[in-house]
Amino acid sequence: MTSMTMTEFNQNPSRAARAVETSADDAVVVTSRGRPQLVLLSYERFQRLTMTGGRLSEVLRMSPPSDFEIVERHGVEPSRVEF
Numbered sequence: 586m587t588s589m590t591m592t593e594f595n596q597n598p599s600r601a602a603r604a605v606e607t608s609a610d611d612a613v614v615v616t617s618r619g620r621p622q623l624v625l626l627s628y629e630r631f632q633r634l635t636m637t638g639g640r641l642s643e644v645l646r647m648s649p650p651s652d653f654e655i656v657e658r659h660g661v662e663p664s665r666v667e668f
Contacts, residue, residue, distance in 0.1 A: 586608070586610060586612060586613075586614055587604050587605075587608040587612070587613045587614070588613065588614040588615070588616055588621075589601060589604065589613060589614075589615055589616070590615070590616055590617070591615055591616065591617040591622060591623075594615045594623075601613060601615070601625055602625075604625075605625050605626065605627050606627065610630070611626060611627035611629060611630035612624055612625065612626050612627070612630060613625045
């Protein structure tokens with residue numbers, strides 16, 4: 586994923602917009618002090634991410650993005666949910 590610093594973003598926002606347009610995944614991560622702070626998305630990507638209208642069932646039917654990764658957390662017990 587393409588990234589740039591907050592300083593670079595503030596000094597040249599049009600460069601950030603061009604970076605989003607040319608990025609393979611239509612997104613740019615903006616970092617502050619080395620940590621991800623913002624994500625700039627193309628409008629098309631935003632629409633794809635929000636087209637579900639907030640329905641969980643629709644989200645579950647969607648294919649995961651190609652850069653989706655599940656990270657296992659060792660030593661963490663799953664939370665129990667009571668109904």
